[in-house]
Amino acid sequence: MTxxxxxxxxxxxxxxxxLGAEVxxxxxxxxxxxxxxxxxxxxxxxxxxxxxMLEQVRKATDMYLDAHLMMDNPEKYIKTFADAxxxxxxxxxxxxxxxxxxxxxxxxxxxxxGLSINPDMPVERLRGKVGKVDRLLIMSVFPGFGGQSFxxxxxxxxxxxxxxxxxxxREQTExxxxxxxxxxxxxxxxxxxxxxxxxxTGFFRAANPAEAVxxxxxx
Ligand code: DX5
Ligand code: ZN
Numbered sequence: 355m356t357x358x359x360x361x362x363x364x365x366x367x368x369x370x371x372x373l374g375a376e377v378x379x380x381x382x383x384x385x386x387x388x389x390x391x392x393x394x395x396x397x398x399x400x401x402x403x404x405x406x407m408l409e410q411v412r413k414a415t416d417m418y419l420d421a422h423l424m425m426d427n428p429e430k431y432i433k434t435f436a437d438a439x440x441x442x443x444x445x446x447x448x449x450x451x452x453x454x455x456x457x458x459x460x461x462x463x464x465x466x467x468g469l470s471i472n473p474d475m476p477v478e479r480l481r482g483k484v485g486k487v488d489r490l491l492i493m494s495v496f497p498g499f500g501g502q503s504f505x506x507x508x509x510x511x512x513x514x515x516x517x518x519x520x521x522x523x524r525e526q527t528e529x530x531x532x533x534x535x536x537x538x539x540x541x542x543x544x545x546x547x548x549x550x551x552x553x554x555t556g557f558f559r560a561a562n563p564a565e566a567v568x569x570x571x572x573x
Contacts, residue, residue, distance in 0.1 A: 444468025
């Protein structure tokens with residue numbers, strides 16, 4: 355099955371003083387969606403973007419908005435992020451070991467259901483839990499900060515994740531990778547089974563972000 359590689363710049367690495375121009379930069383680069391890192395300073399040791407920023411970006415673009423909730427209590431905010439304009443909402447298995455209920459709630463707002471695991475969560479723990487997942491997010495860094503290095507073992511985890519999804523009849527489920535992704539390592543990441551590449555510094559720190567998108571997509 356041929357898969358189109360999607361590119362999702364992470365707005366966490368953007369210049370917040372010129373957010374409108376940064377959103378335009380993402381649009382003009384040919385990227386497929388905007389990745390929003392929502393950190394609550396509990397699940398991860400950092401506090402990042404909030405709902406107001408997502409609402410503002412929603413008004414400025416019709417691009418797909420991908421909300422990555424690194425939160426201890428995402429269940430309290432699903433409706434809020436849906437109303438704010440997120441098109442996809444991703445929660446962590448570490449927080450919701452039985453994710454069906456929260457995935458159903460995400461779907462009840464017509465949004466794509468995302469589930470994520472950290473680098474130290476065995477992929478096998480997803481077995482029997484991917485039946486309602488539209489987007490499986492494999493973290494290739496421990497969440498909380500942009501600009502970290504890609505953890506090499508993540509390539510094996512991508513292969514395991516792809517095999518697990520296929521073995522459960524979820525061939526359609528998109529595999530997203532997040533953390534330390536750039537034009538330099540995109541080819542190996544795509545070969546290992548990733549369909550969607552999140553890039554923060556790999557996009558915003560690139561000399562030519564549009565060229566970086568072309569290279570990552572062409573990988
Ligand atoms: C980390 C976030 C990532 C991060 C990506 O917790 O989930 O999305 O912002 O940034 P880079 O691509 O710079 O690693
Ligand atoms: Zn993220």
